[in-house]
Amino acid sequence: MNTQLLEALADLMREKGISKEVVMEAIEAAIVSAYKRNFGQAQNVRVDLNMDTGTIRVFARKDVVEEVADPRLEISLEDAQRINPNYQIGDVVELEVTPRDFGRIAAQTAKQVVTQRVREAERSIIYAEFVDREEDIMTGIVQRVDPRFVYVSLGKAEALLPANEQMPNETYKPHDRLKVYITKVEKTTKGPQIFVSRTHPGLLKRLFELEVPEIYDGTVEIKSIAREAGDRSKISVHSDNPEVDPVGACVGPRGQRVQAIVDELNGEKIDIVRWSADPVEFVANALSPAKVLRVIVNEEQKATTVIVPDYQLSLAIGKRGQNARLAAKLTGWKIDIKSESEAREMGIDPHAPSTSLDFSDAAADNENSEENGPSFDQSAEIE
Template sequence: MSPDFFEALSQIEKAKGIKKDVLIEAMKDALLSAYRKNFDGQQRNISVEFDNKDGFKIIAKKQVTEKISDSKQEILLSEAIKHKHDCQIGDVIGMEITPLDFGRIAAQTTKQVITQRIREAEREIVYKNFRERIGEIITGIVQRVTVQNILVDLSKIEATLPINEQIVKEKYRIGDRIKTYILDVKQATKGPQIILSRTHPEFVKKLFELEVPEIYEGIVEVKGVSREPGARSKIAVCSKDANVDPVGACVGMKGMRVQAVISELSGERIDIALYDDDPQVFIKNALSPAKIISVTANVKIKSALAVVPDAQLSLAIGKEGQNVRLAAKLTGWRIDIRSESEMNKERDAAARKQAEEELFKKPEVIIQETETVLEKLIDDTSLAVEVSEDVMPADDGAIPQTVETEIAVEKAQEITVIGMVGLDKKIAKKLQEAGIYSIEQINDMSVNELRKLPGIGKVSAEKIYNTIHQINSE
């Protein structure tokens, strides 16, 4: 075999990283296919062998027999001995059957195989290289603009920026230099397919890494990014060094660092929030620039309620809910926004409802409480009478025990609210609205007098009258 052949293989190995053995095996497969195509497609048990002296040879495997029935598969012992002197009946020997004009075909095939293998090797190298760079920023030149995609030249390969990964308001022209985020790398028939993005949240993070040395060095950490491409982004940062202000580091002197990122994103607004392990504090920071009065968090369901001054409500919610929506994405919490006045109204309504529930308890509960009050008052009065009889001399001015008991009952009636008489809740509420709060106030009223009360009809007046007199008779 010509020394030039081996020299060429060595150069390919150095330049493209393809080993000689790999190329030789590929050429053997290609030569075998070429032989079958050009000479004998029916021949079986053939192979291609290679040695440094003779190069490539076509070898056919034949069985040694005494009588030939298939010349392509068998050989007589007398012929076999010429190729291998110690062979016997039944042995399988290899015989060279390389055609005389096979050299031209071999040269052409070798060239094609080497070219193809070089191309495949280059594709594999590019694929592995870019596969390892997923998540990085790369700069390219706009090569072609179509309806669905933008083709970007990355010097060694052409990448694709799909329409759904483009910022809506941006316009691109051929020849423009463009920064993009390597989103994915796929292996395709024609070579690696590189997918780029300018809308991914990580693109914002990587841009800050380029502009903020503290992030690149690991002093300041980006904890999260939420984004609505082309409109607004929120980024949460924290510092591993107590002496470094993470928000200030990202903003830069006179806002130069953050402005560089905003400029790259075609004016996209960026809010930088201080991260905190306390979800209430983090949510409060994430809702900036709005001022937050308080945040109440439910850890179990990851839901939070933020209260803001009335004047800050629209700012906290943002245009079409954008601010609170981005804050929710950034923190991973569901966030509800309430104004201060709205919360006060809700608290007042809750207090009124609780008061009404206490006022209109079930009749049996109220009666039980009334009996307890009566018993206590009577016991206290009886005790007072006993003490009076023991300590004070009896005279005509002494108050009999029965009178003391009547006083206690009267006091109990005075503190008995309308709900205690066991009336229908609606009727009791109407009496309350009319200013009636105790049995004593309506104890001596007739049906006609009760009917004159606001909201009390004939039927209701009769029910009230009968209920009161039933209680008095008991």
């Protein structure tokens, strides 16, 4: 075999991390196949490949029998003992059958096999690299766009950004740089297939980890995220360190940290609220920027009635119910919003202390009424 080919094989094995045994086994199997295909031999053969010298030898393997039925696979005891008197019935005799010009065919076959093995090894390496980055964030470059996908280069691999994972307020053009969240990595016959998202709540979480050192080091914890991608998001944060303001840490000096995230998400509004184990406090915080007068909690039904000033009702509900809907997702509690006037009509004191299990009969009678304002029951806890 060509010494240059042998050197190239050795370099490839080192560079791609393929073991010598794997390459040898694959080349030997391919050379056996090439021998049978090119020389019309159906016999049982073995290839001896010496990677140090580059020599290739082909041996036909024949069983020693009393009476030969197929001379391609069998040899008589008499003929076998002419080669070596020690052969007995049932032994296997190996006869060298290397064709004169077989080196060229073997070298070409070896090249094809190694090329295929290198391709497979590269695919496995890329898959192993990206499967470990599921639920992580990466920066990519848009390569091309079609109605189904935006194709994003992540360096060694190309990722797919499906239409339903694209931000409704964004237009993607080739050479655009953007951060994406890896949702799934699949192994296919054509290599790893990587799916990414711009709408996943996890993208928001990873962006805060990048921008806020206190989140990255664990001083501040993200408890939950509610997101309507491209429009508005809410995020609840908490710190066990009483000297750390979790909301202030996320906002940053003059709002620089959160503004960097808003810019990355193309102007998506982000409300950062303080998490609390007390549902009264947490629900009131989640409805920010609306001012809350009172929160009445029904633990059994995991529901709350929230009373707000009359002039704050539309702000608390939000455009198309968005603020209340996101607050319900963020907290995991049903939220029924009442204006101060509605509460008085129902016999509820809007300015009494917030309580648990304090639904009045009037409130209970009207709890499921469509006239009571929006009630939402959606939760999006981020692990």
